[in-house]
Amino acid sequence: MDDTHQTDDAQTRLWNGPAGRAWVDSQALLDAMFTPFEDLLVEAVSVGSAARVLDVGCGTGSTTLAVARRLGAKGHCVGIDISEPMIAAARARAEREGTPASFIRANAQGHAFEPASFDLIVSRFGVMFFDDPVRAFANLRRAASPDAGLQFIAWRSAAENPFMTTAERAAAPLLPNLPARRPDAPGQFAFADRGRVSSLLEESGWADIELQPIDVVCTLPEKELVRYLTRLGPVGLLLQEADVRTRAQVIETVRAAFEPYVHGAEVRYTAACWKVSARAGT
Incomplete structure (x- = not known):
């Protein structure tokens, strides 16, 4: 299913362009690295009470498919994402596996979900990119059945996640066009502030809101670090258009900056995140 009325905003252009294609190309690497978070969300799925599950910002579908496998014939999981290349990859994975999940290419912020159609809404790093978070979570609240749960994982602050900004800090002198991160703007660290997240959810109709800080060790093979x-x-986005000399300089400089995280054949870092839960308010 495609939503032809989605807003052509910056996030839509980004994830339907080079960023989306990069995630598809790096699907296996990213899924392996973020498996601990996927496992936390799958654990939240109670087969008896959550027959219909929505995965928001599902990307290439790893969490959607994991939830669908847990539900089996007793339920159904739907993934939604604004990225056409990632949704295409997710659909192809589901077909290869024979897993009965379904996918919607749309912006969850404004998509016309059937009211009260989901018993649980989950997301692994997929809800920080809305340009109007209150509108988005209110829309998801309308899609939630009475007393439905919301469970998502989001990054805490950039300061608490130095691994995630190592490349930018090291490359900044060599890439003058590198965009600065803007606090509270749609993006990876948009939900860093606990109070802001609670307020957004409360304002959009969610209740019983809890934010639990979690610190999770993530790994990737050292041989994949330069590709990452x-x-x-x-x-990574700027390097796709950089000249050969600049690209070589940046790779050398940035790779050296990651050395503290390299432990033999493995790259290891701690991801500082929120595990957020809420309940559809009455």
Whole structure:
């Protein structure tokens, strides 16, 4: 299903362009790195009470498919994302696996979900990109059945996640066009502030809101590190258009900056996140 009325905003353009394609190309690497978060969300699925699950910002579908496998024939999981390349990859994965999940290419902020159609709404790093979070969570609240749960994982602050900004800090002198991160703007660290997240959810109709700080060790193979830093994030996007000399300089400089995280054949870092839960208010 495609939503032809979605807003052509910056996030839509980004995730339907180079960022979306980079995530598809790096699907296996990212899914392996973020498996601990996927496992936390799958654990929240109670097969008896959550027959209909929505995965927001589902990307290439790993969490959607994991939830669908847990539900089995007793339920159904739907993934939604604004990225056409990622949704296409998710649909292809579901078909290959024979897993009965379904996917919607749309902006969850304004998509016309059937009211009260989901018993649980989950997201792994997919809800920080709305340009109007209150509108988005209110829309999701309308899609939630009475007493439905909301469970999502979001990053805490950039200061608490130095691994995630290492490439930008190291490359900044070499890439003058590198965009600065704007606090509270749609993006990776938009939900850093606990109070802001609670207020957004409360204002949009959610109740019993809880934010639990979690610190999770994530890993990736050292042999994949250069591919990771040259494909993903702000630096990766700029490198896709950089000249050969600049690209070589940036890769050398940035790779050296990641050395503290390299432990033999493994890159290891701690991801500082929120595990957020809420209940559809009456």
